[in-house]
Amino acid sequence: MLFTLANLISLLRVPLAPLSCYYFLCSNKTENDTLFFSLMILAIIALDGLDGFIARSMKQESPLGAKLDIYCDRAVELLFMLYFAFIFKSLPVWVFYFFLLRGIIIDSLSFKDAKPLGDSFLRGSRFMRAVSGVLKVLMFTGLAWSPLYLSKFIPNPVLDFNIVEPIVYLSVLVSFLRGLPTVLDFLRKKNIISPNSL
Numbered sequence: 001m002l003f004t005l006a007n008l009i010s011l012l013r014v015p016l017a018p019l020s021c022y023y024f025l026c027s028n029k030t031e032n033d034t035l036f037f038s039l040m041i042l043a044i045i046a047l048d049g050l051d052g053f054i055a056r057s058m059k060q061e062s063p064l065g066a067k068l069d070i071y072c073d074r075a076v077e078l079l080f081m082l083y084f085a086f087i088f089k090s091l092p093v094w095v096f097y098f099f100l101l102r103g104i105i106i107d108s109l110s111f112k113d114a115k116p117l118g119d120s121f122l123r124g125s126r127f128m129r130a131v132s133g134v135l136k137v138l139m140f141t142g143l144a145w146s147p148l149y150l151s152k153f154i155p156n157p158v159l160d161f162n163i164v165e166p167i168v169y170l171s172v173l174v175s176f177l178r179g180l181p182t183v184l185d186f187l188r189k190k191n192i193i194s195p196n197s198l
Contacts (some may be wrong), residue, residue, distance in 0.1 A: 006055035007065050009047055009070040016044050019074045026142065038141040040081070045137050048073055049130070074103045080140050090143040091101040091168065098172055106179045109186040118180040128178060142167055164173040 020040035027033035051069060055061045081099055084091035124126055142164030187193045 004060040004062075004065065005058065006051045007068050008062045008111070009054065010065070011070050013044050013047050014072050014075050016040070016078075017079040017172055018079060018083075020044065021079065021087075025087060029147075034144050037144050041140045041144070042137055044076060044119040045133050045140075048076075063164045070107065074107065077136060078103065084140065084143045088143065088145060095168060096170060099175065102175060102179050105186075109182055123178050123181045128174075132171075132178060135167060135174060137168045139164060139171050171186075 020037060024033060024037040027037075048069070055065055055069075058131075078096070078100060081091060081096040085093045085096040146163045184193070
């Protein structure tokens with residue numbers, strides 16, 4: 001069933017992401033504007049955990065809901081990255097393309113499967129999903145705040161990205177590692193690598 005509470009929460013996140021970016025784009029980028037934008041980022045990403053919790057507690061889990069959650073999560077992260085890379089220009093463009101390509105590869109490999117391939121600790125555990133979510137919150141809010149605050153303390157704006165650079169790279173690394181089990185499972189399924197390898 002598509003219109004469960006958990007699925008509606010997943011779907012709600014998709015329009016909230018561009019709306020919050022549009023608000024910040026049109027704002028004066030004051031501390032209050034940046035704080036509100038940061039809280040929106042936090043809420044939108046936190047809703048990803050809430051929809052899973054509701055699905056489990058209300059027994060609304062389904063293959064459709066799992067896929068919908070993944071695609072909505074992908075849409076939200078790419079919308080924020082699109083904004084920060086091409087409009088706000090505080091995120092390297094290659095990071096957007098990495099997440100776009102990673103999403104296309106991972107989602108297309110397990111599109112026909114009821115359960116996502118690579119259901120391992122790296123991909124499927126609540127801990128790793130939480131780590132990924134926290135890194136995204138820190139990355140997006142850091143990208144929003146760094147130019148505002150750095151200009152108060154450091155006169156050279158070239159250093160803007162350096163504050164959040166380690167978080168961005170760590171987020172890329174975690175995303176790459178979380179996608180690896182899906183690729184390995186696909187290769188095993190197609191007998192390209194042996195079942196016992198890696």
